[in-house]
Amino acid sequence: MTLSDGAWLDEIYPIYAEIQSLKDELESSLTIEQVRNEYSKLIAEEDSKLDSLTVQKRKLEVEIRLPNTVRQNPIPIKPLPKQPDKKSLQKLPSTSTVTPTDKEKSERKKSGTEARDKLKKLVNRFYRFKLDASVLGQINRIADDVDRPLGEALALLDWSIFENYACTSAGDSSKLNLLNEWAKELQEYCSYLSGEVDLQKFRYRDYLGIWELWRNREKSPEHLQEWQTFIAETKQAKQDAIAKLKQEILELEAKIAQLKAARTQAGEVL
Structure with missing residues (x-):
């Protein structure tokens, strides 16, 4: 996406706002695990009895169906084959080769270094951003870690910072290029957050109704x-x-x- 300085704000603000909403939703959804554990404790006694009785019933049902000769001479149950441990698996030779995806990932990390460095310089140089020390520290740590999306750091900035920077970018191609790079990073981070929220909801889909009752x-x-x-x-x-x-x-x-x-x-x- 390549935008002019004026269009940048209009196009990116909805994405920025959605990121803030998704961050809140993801943080809230992390409590689903807590709810599941609390709910399980509340009904643990009943579930334990149900499991025990269910096993007992199935054994009796099998006993009724089995012929008398089988009862007298039960067929021994063969143990399952032992699974290889993690250490032995690690020793297996790898058959994979370097794929284009790996190369592309490496290139993306390399190309994003400049944008990361510029963001660090901006937030550390301009006192007018009035960033809290803890926020500044978070931004620097994210920018230093190429495995974390740069959009995560950008989303920590107040929207007014983007407005001020966009206003000073008129006629400055380098600033405009940086804004467009930020726009790309914000879009990617928004997609990432959306996927994380969907994953949480899918993982705990059986507990979403319970979670809503618990939250309320x-x-x-x-x-x-x-x-x-x-x-x-x-x-x-x-x-x-x-x-x-x-x-x-x-x-x-x-x-x-x-x-x-x-x-x-x-x-x-x-």
């Missing part, structure tokens, strides 16, 4: 009640499932006892 619980007594009601109803549903499994296990055990009694009467050796 501090907004009002009504929201807190919704959260507490949800947990209570979830625990009750699991307790109902536990009771159902216990009853099914009793029925299976009774059926197995009947089968054994019938075979004994028929002269079968159980």
